[in-house]
Amino acid sequence: MSPADLADAIVAAVGRAVADGDLDVPVPTTVTVERPKNPEHGDYASPVALQLAKAARRPPRAVAELLAARLTAAEGIARVDIAGPGFLNITLVGAALGEVARRVVRAGASYGHAEKPRDVRINLEFVSANPTGPVTLASARWAAVGDALVRILTAAGYSVGGEYYVNDAGVQISRFGASVLAAAAGREIPAEGYHGAYVAEIATTVLAERPDLLELPGDEALAVAAQRGLTLMLGEIRSTLESFGVHFDTWASEKALHDAGGLERAVEDLRAQGHVFDADGAVWLRTTDFGDDKDRVLIKSDGQGTYFCADAAYYRDKRGRGFDRVIYLLGADHHGYIGRLRAISACFGDDPDVNLEVIIGQMVTLTRGGEPVKMSKRAGTFLTLHDLVDAVGVDAARYSLVRQSHDSSLELNLDLIARQTSENPVFYVQYAHARISSLLRGAEALGLTLSPEGADVALLTHPREGDLLRALGEFPRVIESAASLRGPHRVARYLEELAGVYHRFYDVCRVLPQGDEPAGPLTDARLLLAAATQLVLSNGLALLGVSAPDRM
């Protein structure tokens, strides 16, 4: 019996109490089922009686009595105690709890995932770093978080498209081109340009491709430097992200949006919606009608579309591709975008609360030797994603970037990262998985085969076995909450807990027979439990894009 099954049973008990005329409340569609910290509080607990007491105009304990009597009769429930102000403390019959292990193994890689798809198409845009330099550490966080979110939302039943917006038009690209050209010519990089060592490398490659670069007319040389430099840089970004295990379904080009007339069409649409006005020679969008602090310029007085205009066109483009909900994962330095993005959504006639969502993630800071490290892309003083992966590997990098809530700023200690010791919790989780793999190899060597159907799960009565079964039963709810709250770190924290529960089980519950002992029914049951744990660890790590090693 899973927590969800139990919640259904409680709802049914409320329904019967109401039908019997003992309780006068609206029957809730869902109720809270908790896993108590204190083992004396049963396998599961519910404060439902406390929550219904007010509506029922009865003391909580009286409501609890009514429900307990009906719940006790439900299949799989051994005992229901009323405790404290009116908590229902529920103890399952051993077999009902043990069934979780069988259920996990039967479901395999799909355990924890939503059983039916949801009819919502989500577009999640993340990273979208300017292609004027390598992927920085700040972007690396959004790469890890965004990619995990795509996987988690998908597991939760949504149809999700991950997207990277390439800002390949505009002033920054010109500056980048000028920097590349200057480096190629051996001139000093302009003050407004990009100063990282990578610019020289790009310049060398461009020069090798186009030995005539420096002989070209100024404008043409600049265009070639910008275009080729951008292509090379973007290629590097893509391969870095790819090797980081981060996948994008769509690479959207701002330039392509411009070239296809997307901006003009967006302005037309907005004008048709009645939110566009002309002033001071520029074309404006009246975003203040929808809560923005000030109206925004769409077309500058020089005839150029603004970046804001491109944003509007891009939003329109995403919606036009059939996405119901357009999510932006942005760094805190883009917090000011929320108002204008909501206004854009509203100006197109959408509901910003339904069709749009902006997730703001806090910054990444670095410390080295206890001192904060300043990073600037233009100055070329930053740690890249590539550097980080070189130092600690993909697994540790992804895990450390994703295990913290995006709401709090992330402090990475470079000394610690460089050390690559087991101080990272990812090893703790991976080790539990490897340990189980080893155990299962041992079982195989003894000629034991896993029998999900034959195992007698009622034998799993040890307290540590109960802990493990309840932890396994949580996984679907963890995915659900990680998806709905957009918090991939919840999966990581859960895996750490599950690994801990397994290690404690393993410490006191012998699985394989010792010496000449024969394997018994308990061996089968525990092997099933171990295999179920391995599956959940593996499924969970997969959601984070972290490998589940069979050996360490």
Next chain:
RNA sequence: GCCCCAGUAGCUCAGUGGAUAGAGCGACCGCCUCCUAAGCGGUAGGCCGUAGGUCCGAUUCCUACCUGGGGCACCA
């Protein structure tokens, strides 16, 4: 000035209104003739920033304030 995020153990951080607030790391004491000790057990360590409020119940929700970080362009 206005807006957003954070403030919880020595450090880094979990905790979507529930019972005695947790984890990792760090400190100290133990546990491998036995399925992986990258593990386990134990000890120490907390006015959950402050003050009010709502509630049967607040670390969680509301208000004000304090501290730290970020943001408020016809820039990209």
